[in-house]
Amino acid sequence: MKQRLKLRKSSNDAIKSKLLFVIRIHGSKDMHPRTRQILNKLRLRHILSGVFLKANEANLRMLLTVEPFITYGYPTSKSVRELVYKKGCGNIEKERTPLTDNNVIEQALGKYGIICLEDVVHEIATVGSHFKEVTSFLWPFKLKCPERRLQMKKKLYKEGGDAGNREDHINELIDKLN
Structure with missing residues (x-):
């Protein structure tokens, strides 16, 4: 009960942006099955894969559960643009298709009024x-390994590790992994 109250307090204060970018940084060693299930639900099945999420209470609760295996933060629109243009691939008939042509996007998302990469x-x-x-x-974005490898320690980012909430510092990591 105390943990839920603490979570509610911290999640309301912690939401600085509506958008989160989440990167999986650790493998499946010493992983509880529930943690693996949450990572699959978030579509983070491989190390150094990343996804965009809405910053709502349910997603923040899931992120806190799998925090030792991920890092996340609030990306800028510049980082979003770079990721989508460089690493963006669409799911067309359950196959990974690079987003090189706007016709691909228009066929898949045209019914929502989204017709090009900029949309x-x-x-x-x-x-x-x-x-x-x-x-x-x-x-999910496949990111490359940085020249200076991540420490791969399950310590929180605030304590000198790689895992957890990086807030605005996620943009620096995105630049290194892009």
Whole structure:
């Protein structure tokens, strides 16, 4: 009960942006089955894969549960644009398809009024009304390993590790992994 009250207090204070970018940084060693289930629900099945999420109480609760295995923060619109343009792939007939042509986007998301790559970026950056459809259309981002490897310690970012909430510092990590 005390933990729920603490979570509610901290989650209301912690939401600084409507958008989160979540990156899985640890493997499946020493992982509880419930943690694995949450990571699958978040579509973070591989190390160094990333997804965009809405910053709501339910998602923050899930992130706190799997915090030792992920890092997350509030991306800027510049970071969103770079990720979508460089690493963006769509889910077309359950296959990973690079977003090189606007016709691909128009066929998949045209019914929501999203016809080009810039519309996808805008919908994600502003957490628009069709955010869920756009993020489920996008395949999880495959990020590359940085030159200086992550410490791979399950310590929180605030305590000198890599896991947990990086807030605005996620943009620096996105630049390194992009």
